[in-house]
Amino acid sequence: MTLATLLAGTIFIALNVYALLGGADFGGGVWELFASGPRRERQRELVAEAIGPVWEANHVWLILAVVLLLTCFPPAFARLGTLLHIPLSLVLIGVVLRGSAFTFWRYGSPGDEEQRHWGTTFAIASLITPLLLGTTVGAIASGALGDAGRAPGFYENYVAPWLTPFTLSVGLFAVVAFAFLAAVYLTLETQERDLREDFRRRALASGAALFLVAGLALLLSGAYAPVVRTALIFAAWAVPLHLLTGAAAIAALWALWSRRWRVARIAAATQVSLILWGWALSQYPYVVPPDLSIGAAAAPAVTLRLVLAAVVLGAVILLPSLYYLFRVFKRSPQSSAISHQ
């Protein structure tokens, strides 16, 4: 394996963790939006308590992926920034609104009318941002961001590559997957039985929906993302990967059904990760298909070596710190509201 491939893999791991942690924080916002039934206020509280201490740390995985990309694969960063300017700008607006609205909601004086609006802003931004983020992933996977082959013109270059039925289906997939993850995780965040059941039902429903959306995306990939689709069907790893993913999906639903919360959490995270790696493998060796490969986009070897050293050093500091953070806040579910004040 080359150094560049190793770093591309590292970046993808960061994205994968972002999907599992940051993604679930988006999913929490979705459940905030769809809070319903007699315990809707408690549902909202639970979402906020679960996200509060960790969302900034979860969010940094995205930043890490971005800064590693711009250092190790600058031409890829430049091209994505140029051609995906519009959806990425919208993602950023979503990120800004979501993060700040969440904080305003939690830190303002509780209970007044205005707090409600912040909660709603947070929820809507949590729905739209992953949709757009998924769309950009769809645009990359569909191979529409090549250097050649686009007619000149604003629409052809800056809109058409990311606005197709396929990219939108990937966006939808992201929303549903994140909502699914969030619901599964939330069953472990509370001791209240009723509340747990609320999220169990949500997890089962969104898990079933995930099957449908994944099928839709696969169907549309035939017309819109030929490279990825071919690999997903014919590559040597394709069948084992599909079998594993399917097994994880069924295990997640079964575990939810039989109320084995911890198993459900592991299975759901595995399922989503496998789908992401399916995407990565299917477009390997390209960072931006169809023409920008890992080797061609890579920075000089000195840079890559230094970044790798930094990643290793960073991991030595970060992983124990992260473990500590999650141990403090995620071990005991009886978490209280923000405890200062």
Added chain:
Amino acid sequence: MPDLLAARSQMGVSLAFHIVFAVIGIAMPVMMVIAERRWQVTGHAIYLDLAKRWAKGTAILFAVGAVSGTVLSFELGLLWPEFMRLAGPVIGMPFSLEGFAFFTEAIFLGVYLYGWGRISSRAHLWAGVAVAVSGAASGIFVVIANAWMNAPAGFALVNGQAVDVDPLAAMGNAAALPQTIHMTLAAYAATGFAVAGIHAFFLLRDPANAFHRRALEIALIVGAPAAVLQPVSGDFAARHVAVHQPLKLAAAEALFHTQSGAPLTLGGWPDLTARQTHFALELPYGLSLLAFHDPDAEVRGLDSAPQDEWPNVPAVHLSFQLMVALGTYLAVVALWVAWLAWRGKDLAHHRWLMRAIALATPFGFVAIEAGWMVTELGRQPWVIYRVLKTSDAVTPMPGLVVPFIAFTLLYCFLGVIVAWLLYRQIVRSPSVAEWRGFYMPEGEVR
């Protein structure tokens, strides 16, 4: 609005917005840690209360800093793809290191803000220390990247491609040391004086209020030494600029003609057509002295380069004057504080001092914005000094005025909300009647 101008404006607005929160994120943890440590040592609950109140306000500011920083890291690619293509391999390293610093900061911030009572008080204090250290580190890393844009190093340019890349040499560029020192001090000076100013304002009404007295003390411990050192480090920065970016210094000083024994120009309006500065006060030999520590040294003027390579002279000159004026004011007030404290005076009952500090509340932040205008506008027309023109770095995407307006409105909106939330909290905080005169009836400030 031309696309290049829109892109530059969007970058400028985003950075000017972010820097406010970044600076607070660097300095506030230090103050919270001092307050918490004093609580542990003295057992006076007033310090704990202070640390918690500061933490509450800071949580909002941190979140806004984090999201506006995210915007910036994407904007490097959204607005300046050609810049990143060239700069990425060379100077991406500090950005990656910065990523790790943010990570440490975000983790321990979560522990610090939500961990009261959940972890031991020792662990809590150390979490605060980790936030303070990693906050300073992230600022230093990103300023190293900016310094490289001013004094590029660590590569050779062949056919528009960077070859012989040496990221460590790039990080050790000539501007890195002066800029990081000056910026880090700026963070402590600006935040320290802003916090001191708010509490001084309340002390003017109620000088015995122990809560505000304690807060003022801690804020000044952080802000005053930095404010005294700031002109010294600014002089260091200026001497670097004189050697490596003579046109920037010429613009900052509105020096149109190369001359030896150059005077220091105070105030005035640079007239580009007449090539002279009207209404200015000139101190003979001042500039040569300051820039080269030699009254007869030759200082290069704007006329040493064709006019299309000049930066925006009036803007750079006025920004520079503003920064230096505010810096001088802060340093003088800081020295005054030191003098009174050394003579054992009660600062809070010194009405003129309290007025002077209250007046200074926004000054550090204004100086920071002005200083960045000097650095960034003064580098134009280059994005990487003498390597890449800003106009060659911008994205080909048309219609950039739309995102510029969208982000500007978004930031204006957020700015108003944040200001309002903080205002509500600050107004609510002082009415701690029970603290008043509790520990120190007339009390000297120790």
